Amino acid sequence: MSDERKTFTLDGQDVEFTEGQTILQAALASGTYVPSLCYHPEFRPHGSCKVCTVKVNGRTTASCTTPATAGDTVELATDDLKDLRKNLVQFLFTEGNHFCPSCEQSGNCQLQAVGYELGVVSGHYNPLFPSRPVDASHPDVLLELNRCILCELCVRASALVDRKHVFSLSGRGITKHLVVNAESGRLADTNLSVEDKAMSVCPVGVILRKRRGFRVPIGERTFDTHTASEIALAGARGPTEDGAP
Amino acid sequence: MSSSDRDLAAVLARHRYDGTRLVQILRDVMDPTGYISRPTITQVAESLHLPRAHVEGVVGFYAFFSSEPRGRFRVLFSDNITDELAGSQELRQRMLDAFRVDPDEVSRDGLVSIGTTSCTGLCDQGPAMLVNGRAIARLTPARIGAISSLIRGGSPVSDWPANLFTIDSHxxxxxxxxxxxxxxxxxxxxxxxxxxxxxxxxxxxxxxxxxxxxxxxxxxxxxxxxxxxxxxxxxxxxxxxxxxxxxxxxxxxxxxxxxxxxxxxxxxxxxxxxxxxxxxxxxxxxxxxxxxxxxxxxxxxxxxxxxxxxxxxxxxxxxxxxxxxxxxxxxxxxxxxxxxxxxxxxxxxxxxxxxxxxxxxxxxxxxxxxxxxxxxxxxxxxxxxxAAGTPKSAGTKLLSVSGDVARPGIYEVPFGVSIRSVLQDAGAKEPQAVQVGGPSGVLLAAHEFERKLGFEDVPSAGAFMVFDQTRDILAVANNFARFFAHESCGFCTPCRVGTTLGRQLHGAHRARQGIPPRRQGPAARVAAPQEREPLRARHHRRQPRPRRAGEVPPEL
The missing domain is CATH 3.40.50.11540 (NADH-ubiquinone oxidoreductase 51kDa subunit)
Structure with missing residues (x-):
């Protein structure tokens, strides 16, 4: 079979892909935005947030981890799937303590930006109001766990890039939470440093540099001037401190 | 070198300092109640050259490991719906009252903590519990009394009478x-x-x-x-x-x-x-x-x-x-x-x-x-x-039959038998519904009892829980909601958050019906099957209106 040009259909449109690409990667490369939160172009897809859910030949699956396969029929922007994605983002707002107006990351937060993109105007469900103390022990870094969406990007970056294993997950189900690599449980007692990759991958406002707050004023930040889809399609690796894609 | 250091070294040596055996190592270093202290986690991690946070994460994942001290006796009541229907919540309450503790709280003298665990697989001889990891079946008020006395006496569970731990075969x-x-x-x-x-x-x-x-x-x-x-x-x-x-x-x-x-x-x-x-x-x-x-x-x-x-x-x-x-x-x-x-x-x-x-x-x-x-x-x-079974489902299937039946136990049946025939074999009297395949399976009502066990109709890993006409099916759903919230691994958003929202919704609904949390109210008596409306209609009719403050809850 000649397969010079491999394609699947995405909401009826042919999408080309190269061997090894997942559906999400092929869609982004072809100019179609797929909302996602735990996906990061520099890391192997994780598949946990499920915001990128699509239907492949009628079966619901995460597009970030599903290999693109020639001839597949993929649904992305159906009403059902849009509702599902919106629900999942509402779940994440419900699960943590997200107070956008007073959050240092407002405008640089992917959760907020994807929320706007999907038309999320409220958490919808009764908030769970978890008790998640802030860890301010580190001289240069603040760990604001109230905002954690458990995407494991910091876990992955610290293990795979920094080779430090500063972060890990403990608990399970709704009690799942981020822990740091110290018997005291304090970030100050780990070997995290501000140059680490783990410092720059958080899609929300958990891992923050101290003494940098509000350096870029609200209104001039990445997602104040660009939508989540523009940033994702530009191939940007998430928001930058300068507010540029 | 303290004796606990020696113990740890012996455990690690027995497991060849092999990090893939971490769950086994943690089982061996925990105390009888499952407690693993912070310094122990650090020592295990250092000895195995694993990140400490990884070991902490493993301890935090499994329900039988605890990073907090428990009572010297850790009692866990099996929380499957069949245990619940057999009276486990009343027995648990009896024990909580006897020791004057709240669920999961350690008694002031450090003697006991009493909680629940997911189904312990003793549904044919429930209610059941685990005490410091040892299984005890066929709980009755008398057995609970005996167990409470043994706990007060303080002798280790290994010295308790052997007949407490007998598991029957059915x-x-x-x-x-x-x-x-x-x-x-x-x-x-x-x-x-x-x-x-x-x-x-x-x-x-x-x-x-x-x-x-x-x-x-x-x-x-x-x-x-x-x-x-x-x-x-x-x-x-x-x-x-x-x-x-x-x-x-x-x-x-x-x-x-x-x-x-x-x-x-x-x-x-x-x-x-x-x-x-x-x-x-x-x-x-x-x-x-x-x-x-x-x-x-x-x-x-x-x-x-x-x-x-x-x-x-x-x-x-x-x-x-x-x-x-x-x-x-x-x-x-x-x-x-x-x-x-x-x-x-x-x-x-x-x-x-x-x-x-x-x-x-x-x-x-x-x-x-x-x-x-x-x-x-x-x-x-x-x-x-x-030669046995159906074209798409060859051979026989082992069913674990429990709940409201005269003869709970294991039934090896050829694939293709009807739900009704299993119900008859097991001596189900006035069955209202059957949960086939456990909480992850399907609930079948009386009009579906002619359906056949098999991959082409009703697939099942073997659980077959029967609920008779006296049972409140919403209590069953509430139990399952609790189960899934407790057992969600938490990796994906829909399950991690959705199961908790589901459990809360059930809890809120039951509170509105005047049912205290975690306890079942008096069972509802309903008409015989032939006189009954479909479940859905009956459920809607029974929706209570919101009560005013001070109003007495209606009988269910």
Missing amino acids: VMRRDLLLSAPLRPGESLAAAVVRGRQATLAELRASGLRGRGGAGFATATKWEACAQAPGPERYVVCNADEGEPGTFKDRELLTHHAHEVIEGMTVAAFLVGAQRGFIYLRGEYPFLIAPLEAVLAERRALGLLGRAVAGCAELDFDVELHVGAGAYVCGEESALLESLEGKRGIPRNRPPYPVTHGYLGKPTVVNNVETLLAVAHLAKHGGAWFR
Whole structure:
């Protein structure tokens, strides 16, 4: 079979892909935005947030981890799937303590930006109001766990890039939470440093540099001037401190 | 060096300082109540050269590990719906009152903590509990009184009267697999004589599909593993029987362990594996010593080890791994993660375990019952097996029948039998509904009782929980909502958050009906089946209006 040009259909449109690409990667490369939160172009897809859910030949699956396969029929922007994605983002707002107006990351937060993109105007469900103390022990870094969406990007970056294993997950189900690599449980007692990759991958406002707050004023930040889809399609690796894609 | 340091060093040495054995190591270093202290976590991590946060994450994942001290006696009541219907919540309350503690709270003298755990697989003899990991069935107010006295007396659980820990066997119907036990080595010899390809052909001809629930063709799975590249292969017996309402694997590993392990050895012969694991759920500690004894016996018989059954190219041995309280580890890729000493989080697939399984090597993971069937059909042939059941669901199925029936226990039935016929066999009186396949399965009402067990109609891993006309089905749903919220691994958003929202919704609904949390109100008496409206209509009619402050809750 000649397969010079491999394609699947995405909401009826042919999408080309190269061997090894997942559906999400092929869609982004072809100019179609797929909302996602735990996906990061520099890391192997994780598949946990499920915001990128699509239907492949009628079966619901995460597009970030599903290999693109020639001839597949993929649904992305159906009403059902849009509702599902919106629900999942509402779940994440419900699960943590997200107070956008007073959050240092407002405008640089992917959760907020994807929320706007999907038309999320409220958490919808009764908030769970978890008790998640802030860890301010580190001289240069603040760990604001109230905002954690458990995407494991910091876990992955610290293990795979920094080779430090500063972060890990403990608990399970709704009690799942981020822990740091110290018997005291304090970030100050780990070997995290501000140059680490783990410092720059958080899609929300958990891992923050101290003494940098509000350096870029609200209104001039990445997602104040660009939508989540523009940033994702530009191939940007998430928001930058300068507010540029 | 303190004695606890020496103990830790001995445990680590016994496990060869092997980080893949982390769950086993933690089981051995925890105190009888499951407590593992922060310094112990640090020491284990340093000794195994693992990140401390990784070890902490593993401790935090499994329900039987605790990073907080518990009472010297840790009592966990089985929280399956069948335990609940048999009065477990009243018994638990009786014990909480006796010790004047709240659920999960440690008593002021540090003596006891009382909580719940997911189904302990003793549904045919519930209500049940675990005390410091030891299972006790057939709880009654008198037994609770005796247990409370023993706890007050303070003697270790190992010194308690043996009759407290007796687990009964209730096999109520035997067919192909349970009526004629095999002699150790018998079917393995038949497979070796017949040869690898011919035995695989018999397996294919048998039409055997996996008994864990998904029903994947066993021959297809094993051929894929046999053809996967690389010299190392593994056979894993999934004995993490966690689906609430299922207890048939407990029976099989108690009375048919030789046959199950022989099935594993046949699998090793067919796929070319050198090592095998039995992943036993942590709720079945009473099976550890007997299974180790069977493994030792088979080594002595030349049925495990080098050149098994005289077959020069068959070197195969089996290790027992014990879980630590995690339903999700019954899913094969989560089970493999746990076997590797990690949190039991399911893997993204592809790749599948047949090519990338244990430590990334080709691995077959099969249910206990599947391996028992393999042992029998390796001797009797594919046609013998195929003769029972239906075209799409060959052979027989072991059902774990519990709930409102006169004769709870294991029923081996040919696929294709109706729900009604199982209900009649088990002596169900006025059944309202049956939950087939556990909380993950389906609830069938009376008008569906003619449906047939089988992959083409009602598939099931074997749980069969019966609810009679006196039962409140919403209490069943509430129990299941609680179960899923407790057992969610938490990896994906929909389950992690959705199960908790579901549990809260059920709790809010029950509170509005005036049912105190975690306790069932008086059972509702409803009309006989022929006079009843459909469930849905009845439910809507019974929706109460919101009550005003001070108003007395109506009778349910």
